[in-house]
């Protein structure tokens with residue numbers, strides 16, 4: 001366990017933003033989380049300056065300590081061989097347990113409810129094996145219409161696996177005509193409409209494309225009132241939102257480690273199973289030896305004896321180098337704390353919104369909710385003109401954000417390593433492009 005640093009942000013949320021670099025810098029000076037930036041490698045632009053990196057929603061930056069943590073394991077492997085499982089500085093057999101407390105605090109869970117294992121879509125399938133248990137009468141899954149494709153494939157393949165036609169089993173939540181995000185009352189209404197036919201409600205929180213964060217507690221309540229399970233894909237929520245998965249009564253959640261959690265491309269993922277399910281040993285699940293009782297695992301018994309809690313869903317012994325990389329980043333989250341990061345995030349994204357609203361009219365449209373409680377740090381911008389080309393040209397100018405079809409640019413100032421100055425610089429570069437785009441148009 002690492003010692004906690006002082007983390008509270010001294011600025012009031014009622015800030016009056018200023019459209020000048022001096023204002024941005026004064027915000028950075030008052031930011032008690034600002035030192036965390038120096039814990040990361042910031043990619044360099046062609047001119048040798050640090051990039052304005054606003055792409056933590058896609059791939060987080062490398063923590064400086066990741067290399068040291070991985071090298072420690074390489075070195076223990078070199079000197080100890082198999083004995084590293086017991087005698088490494090951080091023994092490998094229980095290595096994943098080093099991350100349990102930090103993961104629990106990150107998502108608002110109890111330690112028994114979380115585990116780091118596998119990758120995101122794999123965990124989603126494992127969760128659906130247990131929490132999508134359709135019958136002839138109750139077989140429907142409610143999802144967002146514009147869910148990330150992997151989620152759509154996973155959900156449809158689960159329906160098919162159980163012998164259901166995805167066209168009939170999957171109910172998609174859509175924004176109202178002319179709107180980009182989905183109203184909570186429409187979600188609740190859809191749940192009520194399909195009622196006892198619903199087996200599972202599964203949402204991405206935050207939605208990867210629009211940046212919308214859903215009112216989880218209210219939706220979980222509505223799902224449970226109809227007897228359905230409620231699951232979350234937190235690919236864009238973990239390390240971004242201030243989450244309370246236990247209190248919100250979420251049945252399961254999954255997330256990846258490579259976006260806001262900065263554990264590197266293809267990093268290990270997380271999984272949450274609510275405590276109320278932790279001792280339901282008769283719940284159908286796909287089993288592997290790492291989910292088996294630790295006391296008897298190496299006696300190699302033929303009969304599977306599931307561990308209580310999320311650990312009981314593990315399949316394989318985990319990749320230690322990947323866990324080491326994740327540990328480097330999770331320690332930073334644990335020191336900074338999610339409440340403090342969340343507070344800064346609202347100010348940082350609010351500043352981005354303030355500056356974007358000053359761009360020439362019609363150049364970009366923010367489609368992410370304006371209400372800070374309905375979004376994380378990401379703002380999704382609908383671009384007039386060739387958005388893909390714009391993102392490419394921004395990258396050449398040392399400003400990194402990303403583009404998603406058909407016309408959305410995603411911009412995510414993450415509170416752990418981004419600054420108000422980053423946001424200011426981004427807005428100014430975008431403004432220069434806007435003048436050109438408008439002139440050309």
Ligand SMILES: Cc1ncc(COP(=O)(O)O)c(C=O)c1O
Nearest residue numbers: 119120121148150204208235256
């Ligand atoms: C919302 C969402 N779901 C699923 C995935 C796929 O994740 P993985 O390749 O780790 O399974 C992603 C990846 O970006 C995602 O954003």
